[in-house]
Amino acid sequence: MKKTSVINPGMKMAEVVHIDYTLLPVINRFGISLGFGDETIEQICRMYHINMDFFLEILNTFHDPDYFPEENLKKYPIGLLIDYLKKTHSYYLEVKVPELEKLITGMIDDPKQERQKHKLMNEFFAHYKKELTDHILREEDKVYPYILDLEKTVKEKNCSDEMKKRLNRYSIDHFPDEHDDVEEKLLDLKNIIIKYLPPPIDANRCNAILYMLFELEKDLNDHARIEDTIMVPMVADLEKQYEKMIKA
Amino acid sequence: MSNYNIIMAEKSYLVRLGIMQVLEELKVQATISECSNIKEVKHRLKSMDVDVMIMNAAFKDISASEIIQLKSDHPGLKVAQIINSEEEAIPVVDHIINLNEDKRKVFQKIEAIFKSAQRPKHEASESGLSKREIEILRLVARGLTNSEIAEKLFISTHTVISHRKNISHKLGIKSVAGLTVYAVLNNYIDGSSIR
Ligand SMILES: [Fe+2]
Ligand SMILES: [Fe+2]
Numbered sequence: 001m002k003k004t005s006v007i008n009p010g011m012k013m014a015e016v017v018h019i020d021y022t023l024l025p026v027i028n029r030f031g032i033s034l035g036f037g038d039e040t041i042e043q044i045c046r047m048y049h050i051n052m053d054f055f056l057e058i059l060n061t062f063h064d065p066d067y068f069p070e071e072n073l074k075k076y077p078i079g080l081l082i083d084y085l086k087k088t089h090s091y092y093l094e095v096k097v098p099e100l101e102k103l104i105t106g107m108i109d110d111p112k113q114e115r116q117k118h119k120l121m122n123e124f125f126a127h128y129k130k131e132l133t134d135h136i137l138r139e140e141d142k143v144y145p146y147i148l149d150l151e152k153t154v155k156e157k158n159c160s161d162e163m164k165k166r167l168n169r170y171s172i173d174h175f176p177d178e179h180d181d182v183e184e185k186l187l188d189l190k191n192i193i194i195k196y197l198p199p200p201i202d203a204n205r206c207n208a209i210l211y212m213l214f215e216l217e218k219d220l221n222d223h224a225r226i227e228d229t230i231m232v233p234m235v236a237d238l239e240k241q242y243e244k245m246i247k248a
Numbered sequence: 249m250s251n252y253n254i255i256m257a258e259k260s261y262l263v264r265l266g267i268m269q270v271l272e273e274l275k276v277q278a279t280i281s282e283c284s285n286i287k288e289v290k291h292r293l294k295s296m297d298v299d300v301m302i303m304n305a306a307f308k309d310i311s312a313s314e315i316i317q318l319k320s321d322h323p324g325l326k327v328a329q330i331i332n333s334e335e336e337a338i339p340v341v342d343h344i345i346n347l348n349e350d351k352r353k354v355f356q357k358i359e360a361i362f363k364s365a366q367r368p369k370h371e372a373s374e375s376g377l378s379k380r381e382i383e384i385l386r387l388v389a390r391g392l393t394n395s396e397i398a399e400k401l402f403i404s405t406h407t408v409i410s411h412r413k414n415i416s417h418k419l420g421i422k423s424v425a426g427l428t429v430y431a432v433l434n435n436y437i438d439g440s441s442i443r
Contacts, residue, residue: 066284120429127425187295188426195420196433221291 007059009042020063029087051076062222078151082144089136103209128185146170154241172235179224252278257303299365302328305336312340326365376418384411389431
């Protein structure tokens with residue numbers, strides 16, 4: 001049955017992990033390390049100087065696909081969110097993808113005999129990696145800087161001509177709708193391994209790859225959901241404020 | 249009866265439990281996955297063949313056009329809606345169950361849902377690609393575009409697209425890169441002939 005408990009400030013951090021262990025990488029991303037003792041979320045956030053509203057929002061969004069933040073929306077600066085999203089990106093590119101790559105490269109038992117199969121899987125993964133990397137780079141090079149510029153401008157209520165030019169070059173309406181494509185290749189990879197990889201293969205290794213793929217898939221989906229349902233509306237709101245500011 | 253894949257988009261625990269009880273009494277074997285929003289539904293539909301989606305009228309963000317789209321993307325999918333009152337019914341669904349109906353009616357209706365969802369046998373077989381589909385798969389894997397394939401086989405692009413949809417649906421592989429891997433693994437093409 002669906003778990004719908006909302007994670008709240010008074011909950012013990014340890015309890016949260018027992019409720020939903022898939023939150024572990026999320027917790028790590030905030031720099032919180034294990035060994036929580038009996039500290040509550042509130043205490044831990046104070047200890048690590050973490051904005052608790054933001055932390056809870058992210059935890060709940062990951063924990064419950066239905067959680068849709070509305071009221072909390074403005075309790076933290078968007079820079080925090082961008083920071084978090086970037087951290088997630090580097091977790092994918094620097095931790096998860098290399099881990100998977102290593103496992104996949106060693107997937108075929110006898111690379112000499114099965115050279116073609118070997119090459120094929122490597123190439124497919126390289127393909128996936130490129131697509132994911134390109135998507136992430138587009139966000140980091142184009143979208144995020146725009147958002148930060150926008151936030152700064154609105155906050156300082158002052159916009160130089162050069163900034164105006166920069167801001168006019170982009171709008172969140174164009175936020176790339178690529179999440180489905182990236183997801184598609186991951187699904188393909190899962191199915192190839194689950195349904196179509198002929199023996200001999202190293203079963204343990206394949207299981208490990210699959211576990212990792214399922215985990216990555218969930219994490220990526222939640223990440224994309226945060227971008228689509230939290231970030232985009234926040235930016236749209238900033239854009240409105242900016243328009244007003246420019247007109248005034 | 250064969251095993252059905254069901255999506256249950258119903259938030260009420262009691263209603264879910266009730267439906268499962270009815271399925272058990274009707275001896276319908278089913279794998280049930282619960283979804284709580286449209287995104288999850290789409291996601292589930294992508295990763296497996298779903299026969300029936302049972303959804304509540306109060307299910308968030310689903311509209312008639314959304315259902316039409318789902319049904320055209322996933323031919324064979326039957327959609328049943330659970331309603332509290334007639335006004336809630338979405339006209340495009342296949343079956344409607346009213347929560348106020350008596351046991352006999354409910355049983356009849358649920359049985360009818362699964363009768364209508366019976367999968368044609370040939371589609372479910374594992375070596376499911378037809379000769380034509382294999383031919384097209386080969387060309388896709390070699391990197392030909394839809395219009396190039398159409399030209400080569402003297403068929404319309406539209407037909408190529410519909411074949412490709414079927415291939416992806418049967419195999420569970422959508423991307424060209426993925427189809428290529430499949431084609432090589434199954435010796436439909438020689439790995440060295442790619443690109
Ligand atoms: Fe991202
Ligand atoms: Fe993204």
